[in-house]
Amino acid sequence: MRARAGVAYSRLMSTAPPSSAPPLGLWSHAWRVAAVIGIGLVAWSSTRAEMAPLDGALLTWFTLGDPLLGVVCLLLTLLRRRYPVAIAAIVTVASTASVSANGSAALVLCSLATRRRYPETISLAIVSIGTGLLTDSLLYPKQPGLQPAWYGPSVLTACIAAIVAIGFAVGARRDLVWSLRSRAETAEREQHARAAEARLLERNRIAREMHDVLAHRISVVAMHAGALGFRTDLSREQTTATAKTIAENAHLALQELREVLGVLRAGDDALTDAPEPPQPTLADLARLVDEARSTGMDVSITDTTTADLPATSARTAYRIAQEGLTNARKHSPGAAVRVRIDGGPGQDLIVDVGNSAPRQPGLALPSSGYGLLGLAERAELVGGTLTYGPDPVGGYRLRAVLPWPAATAKSDR
Numbered sequence: 001m002r003a004r005a006g007v008a009y010s011r012l013m014s015t016a017p018p019s020s021a022p023p024l025g026l027w028s029h030a031w032r033v034a035a036v037i038g039i040g041l042v043a044w045s046s047t048r049a050e051m052a053p054l055d056g057a058l059l060t061w062f063t064l065g066d067p068l069l070g071v072v073c074l075l076l077t078l079l080r081r082r083y084p085v086a087i088a089a090i091v092t093v094a095s096t097a098s099v100s101a102n103g104s105a106a107l108v109l110c111s112l113a114t115r116r117r118y119p120e121t122i123s124l125a126i127v128s129i130g131t132g133l134l135t136d137s138l139l140y141p142k143q144p145g146l147q148p149a150w151y152g153p154s155v156l157t158a159c160i161a162a163i164v165a166i167g168f169a170v171g172a173r174r175d176l177v178w179s180l181r182s183r184a185e186t187a188e189r190e191q192h193a194r195a196a197e198a199r200l201l202e203r204n205r206i207a208r209e210m211h212d213v214l215a216h217r218i219s220v221v222a223m224h225a226g227a228l229g230f231r232t233d234l235s236r237e238q239t240t241a242t243a244k245t246i247a248e249n250a251h252l253a254l255q256e257l258r259e260v261l262g263v264l265r266a267g268d269d270a271l272t273d274a275p276e277p278p279q280p281t282l283a284d285l286a287r288l289v290d291e292a293r294s295t296g297m298d299v300s301i302t303d304t305t306t307a308d309l310p311a312t313s314a315r316t317a318y319r320i321a322q323e324g325l326t327n328a329r330k331h332s333p334g335a336a337v338r339v340r341i342d343g344g345p346g347q348d349l350i351v352d353v354g355n356s357a358p359r360q361p362g363l364a365l366p367s368s369g370y371g372l373l374g375l376a377e378r379a380e381l382v383g384g385t386l387t388y389g390p391d392p393v394g395g396y397r398l399r400a401v402l403p404w405p406a407a408t409a410k411s412d413r
Contacts, residue, residue, distance in 0.1 A: 032107060036077065039103030040070045047099045050147075051140040061097075062140065070100025077104050080111045085120050088112045092124055096131040097139065105131075106163050113167020114174065121167070125160050132156045204377070219329045220249045220295055245295065281314035282341065285321055289339065292325050298334075299325065303341040309349065313402045316378045317341065317351045320386070323375050324353025324398040332396065334359030346406035348384075350399070357394030375400070 024032075044066065054062055073091045080087045088108040095105040109128060113121045136142065136152050225246055280288075285301070292299045309317065321339055328337045335355040343349035372388055375398075379386040384402035391397050 032077075033074065036074055036103035036107050039106060040074075040100040043099040043102040044070075047140050050142045052143050054140075058139075066098045067100045069094060069098035070104065073098065073101035073104035077107050077111075080108050084108075084112050084115055085117070085124075088120075088124050089127075092128050092131060095128070096134050099135060099140065106159075109160070110163050110167040110170075113164045114171035116168060116171045116175070121164060125164050128160050129153075129157055132160075204374075218253060219326050220291075221246050221253070222330075280318045280322075281311065282309060282317050283314075285318055285339075285341070288318070288322060288325065292329070292337075295329070297325070297329060298336045299339065300337070301339040301341075305341055305343055305349070307345050309404060310382075312382050313349060313384075313404060316382050316384070316402060317349060317400070319378060320351045320375055320398065320400045321353055323371055324355075327371070327396070327398070328353075328355040332356070332358035335395065343402075343404050345404055347404055349402040349404045351402065352397070352399045354391065354397040355395050372398075 048062070073094050076087055076091055088111070091101060091104050091108045095101040105128060109121070109124055112124065115121075133153060133156065136156075142152070282303075282305070285303070289299050289301050308314075321341075324339070325337060328335060332355050335358050337353070337355045340350070340352040342352075372386075376386045379400050379402065382402055384400060386398075386400045388398045389396070
């Protein structure tokens with residue numbers, strides 16, 4: 001378990017940027033500067049108390065030059081985030097001649113360690129130990145007999161190691177926080193993208209349903225209304241029957257449209273609680289053909305299937321046949337239409353709708369151009385294919401091949 005956690009953590013860290021340090025505010029800058037000044041003053045005071053007596057230029061340097069160089073190093077630390085390695089190297093080397101710069105050297109070394117640049121950090125840590133030993137032994141030697149010979153190097157090494165460890169720990173935490181924040185932002189973006197894709201898919205589904213539902217009814221209304229406008233030889237009974245057909249199909253179109261809009265307006269709870277209205281399947285195909293014949297279309301149907309289809313494939317087959325009849329009514333008035341349903345369990349279901357060449361001009365109805373495209377999408381969703389186009393004799397053919405898994409159940413439709 002620990003090994004897996006270690007691998008996950010290393011992968012998490014591998015996605016972190018070279019520097020995931022957050023920008024510093026005024027307070028963050030202030031306490032860091034105060035810490036640098038405090039460490040520098042403590043180092044300068046302790047060195048003054050423990051070092052051997054100085055005279056001449058060395059005393060002047062310790063009194064004036066050392067603090068001035070410490071101030072310069074403090075100002076250089078303000079650039080440590082822009083030039084981390086260069087500033088750390090300059091300040092570390094400068095601290096050899098200035099114990100006042102020890103606070104600045106500690107800050108730049110810790111800042112470099114937070115970036116988790118191990119070769120540079122370890123190298124500069126070793127240099128820091130060396131510069132500290134040179135300062136104690138050559139520039140400001142201590143009074144003899146105050147401390148054991150091992151005490152100074154041990155304390156210096158422990159302090160440098162603690163500074164580097166603190167920097168590594170802070171850097172690791174920063175990288176972890178950055179990685180978690182990045183993953184949260186990525187997850188949020190992906191969630192928005194999935195929601196947008198779901199909305200788009202739902203809109204497309206609703207558009208297909210509205211097209212399939214309304215195109216059939218409106219084409220029937222348009223055909224009968226056109227007949228009333230151009231046919232002057234109709235009897236009173238024929239005119240009444242035609243008007244009744246127009247009214248019935250208009251009423252059905254409004255009812256079906258109201259059902260679709262009701263789904264759109266319903267809330268999530270209502271959609272969850274309310275059962276989905278039944279969708280037409282191949283069991284309703286005979287009624288669809290009879291309705292087409294009642295409008296004057298010459299429609300023949302051949303159905304050789306005897307077993308039950310999966311609900312999705314049955315609904316798709318019905319919509320394909322419906323679209324074929326609607327297109328024949330709109331674009332090929334008077335043409336003979338043949339519908340053939342063939343297949344069985346474990347085989348493909350074939351839905352073939354073809355019409356002969358038109359005998360009259362097509363109805364002047366607006367076309368969205370998405371009917372056949374929507375049918376192709378429906379067929380692909382269930383794992384089938386759809387082909388369509390004109391045939392050699394001037395007619396039009398619509399053919400779908402849908403999967404039909406093997407089944408043992410058998411019933412009359």
